[in-house]
Amino acid sequence: MTNDITDALNAPSEALGKWEAAAWQLGVNIAGPASGDVDEKARFPEESLAAFRAERFLSALLPVSVGGGGATLLEMVGAVRAVAAHCASSALVLAMHSIEIVNLNRHGTTDQLGDLSREIAANELLIANANSEAGLGGDVGRSICALDVTSTPWTLDKDALAISYGENADIIVATARRSAEASETDQAFVVVRAHDALMNPLSSWDTLGLRGTCSRGYALHATVHESLVFPVPFSVVANDGGGQARQLLLSAVWVGLAESAASRAHAYVRAAARKAIGTVPPGAYRLSEITADLHEIRALLVACTQRYEALDAIGDLQNAGLTIVLRNLKVTTSEAAVRIATSSLEVCGISGYQRNSPYSLDRLIRDSHGGLIMVSNDRYLRDNAQLLLARKSL
Numbered sequence: 001m002t003n004d005i006t007d008a009l010n011a012p013s014e015a016l017g018k019w020e021a022a023a024w025q026l027g028v029n030i031a032g033p034a035s036g037d038v039d040e041k042a043r044f045p046e047e048s049l050a051a052f053r054a055e056r057f058l059s060a061l062l063p064v065s066v067g068g069g070g071a072t073l074l075e076m077v078g079a080v081r082a083v084a085a086h087c088a089s090s091a092l093v094l095a096m097h098s099i100e101i102v103n104l105n106r107h108g109t110t111d112q113l114g115d116l117s118r119e120i121a122a123n124e125l126l127i128a129n130a131n132s133e134a135g136l137g138g139d140v141g142r143s144i145c146a147l148d149v150t151s152t153p154w155t156l157d158k159d160a161l162a163i164s165y166g167e168n169a170d171i172i173v174a175t176a177r178r179s180a181e182a183s184e185t186d187q188a189f190v191v192v193r194a195h196d197a198l199m200n201p202l203s204s205w206d207t208l209g210l211r212g213t214c215s216r217g218y219a220l221h222a223t224v225h226e227s228l229v230f231p232v233p234f235s236v237v238a239n240d241g242g243g244q245a246r247q248l249l250l251s252a253v254w255v256g257l258a259e260s261a262a263s264r265a266h267a268y269v270r271a272a273a274r275k276a277i278g279t280v281p282p283g284a285y286r287l288s289e290i291t292a293d294l295h296e297i298r299a300l301l302v303a304c305t306q307r308y309e310a311l312d313a314i315g316d317l318q319n320a321g322l323t324i325v326l327r328n329l330k331v332t333t334s335e336a337a338v339r340i341a342t343s344s345l346e347v348c349g350i351s352g353y354q355r356n357s358p359y360s361l362d363r364l365i366r367d368s369h370g371g372l373i374m375v376s377n378d379r380y381l382r383d384n385a386q387l388l389l390a391r392k393s394l
C-alpha cells in the first residue's frame with residue numbers, strides 16, 4: 001500500500017501527502033473560518049481563492065512541463081476532500097476548476113490550448129463552466145444554443161442554467177452545437193476569456209446550501225476565437241476522462257462534507273465522555289454507526305480513483321463498467337453525506353440544532369442536500385439502469 005492510499009483512507013487531518021496536507025491547513029486557517037460568513041451572505045469565498053492561488057492549487061494538476069504542480073488525480077481528490085471538511089463551497093470551486101484542468105490536459109492538444117495551460121500555471125487562472133443550459137436541466141450531452149460561425153470572430157449566445165463563480169473566473173468553458181445546422185448532440189467545447197464574455201444574470205443565488213458557489217444562471221454572450229475551441233467534440237472530452245474525473249472530484253466534496261459532520265458528532269461524544277468518566281455516552285453507539293458509513297465512502301472514493309488511474313494508464317477510460325461504478329460513487333457519497341449529517345445532528349441533539357454552537361450541523365445539513373441534485377441522482381440511476389440492460393456482468 002502506498003502512502004497516497006494510506007493518506008486517503010485516513011481522516012484528512014492525518015494526511016501525509018503534500019497536496020492533501022496543504023489543503024487541510026488551508027481549510028483550518030482560511031476556508032473554515034470564513035465559511036460561516038460565506039454561507040450567511042451567499043458570497044464567493046474570495047479568501048479561499050486567494051489561498052488556492054498562493055499555494056498553487058489552480059495549476060496543481062497541470063504537468064510540471066507547463067509549469068504545473070504535477071499532482072495526481074488521487075492527490076487532488078484528497079485535497080478537495082480536505083477543503084470540503086471545512087467549507088464545501090470552497091471545495092466545489094477547486095473541484096469544478098480541476099475538472100476543467102483535466103479536460104485541458106487530456107484534450108487541449110492544440111498549440112493555443114497548450115499556451116493557455118502555461119498561462120494558467122503562470123498566473124493561477126480560475127476556470128468556470130457553462131455547460132448546463134436552461135431547458136435541458138442536467139443533460140449536458142445536448143445543447144440548444146449554437147456557435148454562430150457566420151460572423152468573424154465567432155459568437156455564442158447561451159442561456160446557462162448555472163455558472164458557478166462565473167463573475168470571479170478568468171476563463172469560462174462552454175458547450176454549444178457546432179453550428180446552427182448541427183444536431184443537439186453535435187457539441188463543440190469552447191474556451192472563452194472573461195473579457196470576451198458578457199453575462200446578464202437570469203436568476204439569483206439565494207439557495208438552501210452551497211451558497212458560496214454563487215451559481216447563478218446567466219444569458220451568456222461571448223466572442224469565440226476558433227483557436228480556443230477544443231479539437232475534439234465535447235462528447236469525446238466528456239466520455240474520455242472529463243465525465244469520469246468530474247464524478248471523482250465532486251464525490252470528494254460529498255465525502256469531505258461527511259467527514260466534517262461526523263467530526264462534530266465525534267467531538268460531542270468525547271466531550272460527553274469527559275464529563276462522565278468511565279461511562280459510554282448514549283450517542284457513542286450511533287457515532288460508531290456513522291463511522292462505518294464514513295469509512296465505506298472514504299474507501300470507495302480511493303478505490304474508484306485508483307481504478308480510474310489504472311484504466312487511464314492502459315487507455316481504457318471509455319469503459320461502460322467504470323461509468324456505472326463512478327455514477328454509483330456519486331449517488332452513494334452524496335446520499336451518505338446527507339445521512340451522516342442528519343445522524344450527527346441526532347448525536348449532538350440540541351447543540352447540533354443550534355446555529356451558533358460549535359457542534360452546529362446547520363450549514364452541513366443544508367450543503368449536503370446540494371449533492372443530491374448536482375447532477376440529479378435519479379438521472380444517474382436511470383442512465384445506469386439503461387446501461388445495465390446491455391451488460392452481461394455487474
Ligand SMILES: Cc1cc2nc3c(=O)[nH]c(=O)nc-3n(C[C@H](O)[C@H](O)[C@H](O)COP(=O)(O)OP(=O)(O)OC[C@H]3O[C@@H](n4cnc5c(N)ncnc54)[C@H](O)[C@@H]3O)c2cc1C
Nearest residue numbers: 129130131132137138162163164210215374376378379382
Ligand atoms: C451548487 C450547484 C452548482 C452548479 N454549478 C454549475 C456550473 O458551474 N455549471 C453548470 O453548467 N451547471 C452547474 N450546476 C447545474 C447542475 O450541473 C445540473 O445541471 C443542475 O443542477 C440540474 O438542474 P435540474 O435539477 O433543474 O435538472 P434535472 O437534472 O433535469 O432534474 C430535474 C428533475 O427531473 C428529474 N429527472 C430529469 N431527468 C431525469 C432522468 N433522465 N431520469 C430520471 N429523473 C430525471 C430529476 O430527478 C429531478 O427531479 C450547478 C448546480 C448546483 C446545485
